[in-house]
Amino acid sequence: MNERPKAGPRWGMAIDLDRCTACQACSTACQMENNIPPPTPEAAAQRRAIRWMDLVPYLEGEFPRVKLRLLPRPCMHCDNPPCIKVCPVGATVKGQDGIVAQVYPRCIGCRYCTTACPYTVRYFNWYEPSWPGDLGQALNPDVSVRPKGVVEKCTFCHHRLQKARDLAAAEKRELGPGEYNTACAEACPTQAIVFGDLDDPHSEVARMTRSPRAFRLLEDLGTEPKVIYLREGEA
Amino acid sequence: MSPRPTARRAAANRRHPFAPSAAARSAAESRGPRARALLLAAFAAACTAEARQPIAYNHRVHVKDLEIGCETCHATSRNGEVAGIPTLSTCADCHQQANGTSSEEKKVVEAVAAGRDITWARLYELPSHVFFTHRRHVTVAAIACERCHGDMGSQTRPPPRQLVALSMDRCLECHRERGASQDCDACHR
Amino acid sequence: MSQRAQEAEVITTALRPQHGSEDEALIAPVLRTTWRFWAMGAVLAAVALWGVNAYLVQFRWGLGVTGLNRPTYWGIYITNFVFFIGISHAGTLISAILRLARAEWRRAITRSAEVITVLVIFFGIGSILIDMGRPDRLLNIIKHGRFQSPLLWDVVSVSTYLTGSTVYLFLPLIPDIAILRDRTSGFRHRFYRALALGWTGTPRQHRVLEILISIMAVVVIPIAISVHTVVSFVFAMTIQPMWHSAIFGPYFVAGAIFSGIAALILAMAIIRSVYRLHDYLKPVHFDYLGVLLLVMTLLWFYFTFSEYLVTFYGSEPVHMAVWWAKIAGPFAPAFWTMVACCFVIPLVILANRRTRTVKGTVVASSTVLVGMWLERWTIVVPSLSNPRLPGTEPSYFPTWVEWSIFAGAAAMFALLYMIFTKVFPIVSIWEIREGREAAVAEVVGRVKSYLPSGDGTVGGRAA
């Protein structure tokens, strides 16, 4: 069930928290790229704003010894994902790219995967997605607008992989390095987010994974996440 | 119009009676009750109404007799995402003046003279959540047009409905046959 | 005639009903309907319609009209799902066990129990369907069902249980339907004749029915156990704190039997007072069921206590967050009310005989039902409200849509139950008669078989 058919590259992401300034350009770029309906004051108050790439704040301590760490959190695209095990209709699957995909036309909205995910990276369309006025003009044609009642989550912008692979096939060549990059990695002003093939030892993301500062979120749960964080500070 | 067609009428209709056209299903899939009304309407339409074309274009004459390739009119089927509907200028190349006697061609010549674009009714519209490019299938995989669009070449009148009903099962069968990727996220976006 | 047969004869004549033909009181509700039934039916129908309207609003606008949010994706609907499936264990499990144990006092209560099961399962499954984001894609579960998902195990086991318990309800009903067939005319007669499957009461038919019922009784128990184990697996198979633990299987089954008995007692009490079946649902029934309830209270407390103790000593931060949220956090009121309603009050009432009367057991089972609903609430919601990663300020409270759908479901269940009592006798007439004629003799024989063999006189030693 979760053994990985070794065909395509093993796409992964490295986030260097020492370079990240928590400016949230990544979450906005993600929302614009993936046609995520803009949140409204009511949706935000009801905790229903959809943010595939969200900023997770860790606040510890009392004044004056206070430590605040801010951590951009996409979907981990685990190699042993707890969400895929529980989906009753196979609406969330992992293909050869190692990307945990969400198939919107099949999802029945039971939200079992949202409760199974320990990282709570999955979001649900509580309402019909709406774009007031003509904000709806700014929709990306490469991504479908999810209907009400289905679960959605970060897809590592895999629609860009589809287009890049289609172009590569049309030009009868392999997928070049850097041809497929996620919207958040592209928008990050400090190049803190790096995306690439974890199995290619020469790729930047693989190099960052070998850094002594590297760690993974909730590593002890055995989900084998493919988003690697690099701790801030010296070392 | 009761939403469930009787078995008798289904037999008369070559295309699968219960599969509403792709457009209707996609609309229903992607948006709430208003879309379900669309599904009902399309469901009804799927059984009876035909796609009305402004001009009864005769494929057989162009394809079989004059041996015009598909890509001359459907220009971007070789290197684009959509096959493309011929523009007025494509028709104008040959139809400045009437080549034959058919009344339909007279309409074309009038349109070319008036410079009025011909609005063809769309027969194939993939749901918005499907990623499909013609160039990958026509050029890279070298699949013949007939495989998905049926034998359009021999049609004398514009067909009311898709000759070959496009459904996910058909695509998957072909993908299985040719060893193409069957990952959901290969085609779903 | 052997001495034993004479004794049986004496007892059965003593038990012959005083007034009119036998068991008239049982058939009366089926034949005559008083205005009180229509009034009560109207009220329940109104509440049910209000529930349907609430669901249509949700169907039209999406789950946004509920109080659910991120990270509390499941709430009252899933609580109702577990609650109703829990109650459904009242019927088959209890009546099947009593039948196999040949406990004679079961004769009057088996059918009312089985009816609870069959009717309440629809609302169990219904709660999941209501909770679905895309109910119009319902058939995806069958078309593209993936058996690795605990939800699919649920679908299979609950549907098997539904068919099993419906058959188990229908088999003992056949003789009564035959009785009704002979007593009614016109449309009802045709209806009963169709359902009676040509029952005439010949010994051969009786033997076949007995065999079938005992087979079903044996088969339905493991199915019932599997249903609630699998319902608990929906939670246990995730890695959520205080969900992912081995105790959930037995804990949910115990909880189910516990709330099942409570529901049964409540139903019996209502039937008893409305249809004046004091002769058939005697205080002894309530007494014995009260004892069963007492046993389940203790068992339930045992499971709860061990789960929380184990979690406390494990003191993993993620688990302790949920633990403290229940014990002293925002869910403390619900948690402590649950402990009071499920353990303290029933224990006090049921432990001593003087208070284990009909009224006492009814009070105990009402609090148990409330407690068990809260127990499901404090299992589902707190674990979701304390996610592992920070960054969400969970707060969930059901909106009117959710409460209306809950009320509508409960009202619809009560309504269907009432309608059932109008269509079929709620107490099994032929089992009462069989009990009256043969049971006494048989019991006496059985009791004698338990004792040391001797020729009926006391052992060798001097008396």
Place this chain on the structure above:
Amino acid sequence: MTLRRRDFLKAMQTAAAAAAFSPLLTSCRGPDRPRSRVATAVPPPRGAPESWVVSTCGACPGGCGIRARLVAGRLVGIAGNPLHPVNRGGLCPLGISGAHAVYHPDRIRGPLRRSGGELRPTSWDEALSTLTARLRDLRQRGLSHTVALLDGTRGLSRDVAARFLGAYGSPNHLGGRPWNDVTATEAMRAMQGVETGAAYDLENARFILAFGSGWLEGAWSPVGAARAYGIARRGRKSGRVQVVQVEPRLSVSAAHADEWVPIQPGTDGVLALGLMHMVLREGLENRQFLDQWGFGFDWLRALVLRDYHPDAVSERTGVSVANIIRLARQFASTRPAVAVGDDRNGPGVQSVESGMAIHALNAVVGAVNSPGGVLTPPGVPLDPLPAFGSDERGARGRAAPPLGGGRADGPSALQAWLEGAGSYPVNLLVAYGSDPLAMLGGGERARVALRKVPFVVSFSAFLDDTARLADLVLPDHAWLERWQDDPTFTSRGFPVLGLRQPVLKPRHDTRHAAEVLAEVGRGVGGPVAEALPWRDFQEVMKLSARGIHRSGRGALFDVPEAEAWVETMERNGWRATNFGSFEEFWAGATARGGWWDPVYDFGERRRVLRTPSGKIDFGPLARSLDPRGTRKEPASAMARAPAAPSGYPLKLHLYPLLFAFGDDQGPLPLVQDLLGRELQESWSLWVEIGQSDARALGLEDGARVKVESEEGAVEARLKVYAGVQPGVAAMPVGPGGAPGQAWRRAMPGQAAALVGPRHGPTGSASAAGDAWVRIRRA
């Protein structure tokens, strides 16, 4: 035709769906259903034509380069321009959701005119004719000086406004930037005599001591600062930078610093002088630099050594003596170190004195005009617009005393003037790319003052606070629809000219503000008409860009590697331009996004120091610290601990949220949603207090409270935040403001309403730190 199992199931599903949608579906009104049904949008059709347009982001003064993606004529996305040196492909949330700014539902559709107390749509001709008539009448009556213009724009649009006022005859060309850089720019002007503002060379610094509010959340260019931070941390060979943030509140910048030094609001300058005291006492100052570049330093040295002993400073700022000593040593010993005093968007959190104190601290360790220090970026060599003549009436008007004493902080100067300090009334006020009412907090006092102006004109593209009050609204294009130049500089002090070209045709009946001003000028006639002959703004840009082409310096934007090549060539006197004729230059600039000159000449003293002495002048700072040079006890306004007015126990600290505002654009939903993410707050206004204060006031987290000061009151949500010191109430400046139609803001109040005009006793903008508030349950 055999019926396969799957078809049967599909029929069942369609039947189920049909049944579910039965006519029984009542459409009764659910109580909490969402807003009215809004059409769900549809992406552009499959296979539509796609193109990219290169431009410059106009959402804030940062000037980042963007690439806009157009599909079927619709703007579907904005990405960073990798060639642009300021952001190299990165962007911030404001820029990324730029498409929402141009398609914003709250945009004004056409010119509006107030008639009968209501703003009603009108035609451009009618609107311009009313404005021209009024201006001509005022000029005839010799009241041209009573016209004031609040200018929030930059570059050539600002020059057009200056020419208009100059030719028309009014001295009142006020700065109208939302929170202009009062402190850092005026400090540079006072001590170095330059106008351009400070460029902090953070990429090469090894120690950064940041004063004021979070520089990562809103410095001169947020993306530029963020990029410099990324390079200084992990992007360079010369080791990881050490960052210390001195701030009253644990902001996002303080969270990313290696050390957060909590300080009392408004006392940054005192701490800077305290550090200077220790540096001087331990002889760690760069004596050689001070002798060569410093003027009048001895006077300042005596003052600092006398008045700013660490004990006094510690008592005043709340920073422990040990910390002061350690920070001073660290700052003085690591070379190069820089103290960032740029509080470009706190509403006067510090006064000009503290800005000068911080700049002096840099000078003491020789970090002015040196690598890793405070640089003075050279301007972009644009041709000045041709001189314009003026008539006698114009000259007389210009001679009148300017409103607000020529201070850059326009809105507060305007309010003080209107409230009586003015020697003549203001008959016509033009809000040109600026929203003075919002900057003054939109409180009642500001409204009363602005209502004294008989005729107010606003060029805003959105119905903001001032436009709502205006008599005439002439809506400008959105920044994605207009030609504009965007002169700025990178953090290494290289001058950059970003070109903003229209990505979309204007969607509504709007016109370019500068072109409208020129047309009105032509309507007024006389010298004003001659001063502004141009029909379209692009013409003006081409005219002034010829200067760059003639200068033969710099290059069009190019890949990062080309920077070193251009720098080495130009240092050795070669022309390294990658353009030939002017047409080639202009075509290349519009295609790549602009021009820049990747060379910073540290030797150019003349450009950096334009003070009378030709050196860094410490006099102004010393004079403001001890005006009469006679006082014994620490006399300066900064030294004296302000007494808390009775009944207002908490000291207010206003901190900026860059993303909350942007130049002339309404509330962007994606941006409003991510403000204050570390507190899970968004959209509406909130106030933060420490745990102990919350317990004392008996208020819980999330309560709705009323925050009152002597100036005004505002409603907010209470947040108990461990990153706020006891006795301090921190509030974000940004959320709130005029409730747009599309997104009703939960609490429209603005924090700036609590502060009122920022005029302190010393005539310079006072520290908002002097504002005191009390909080009660709403």
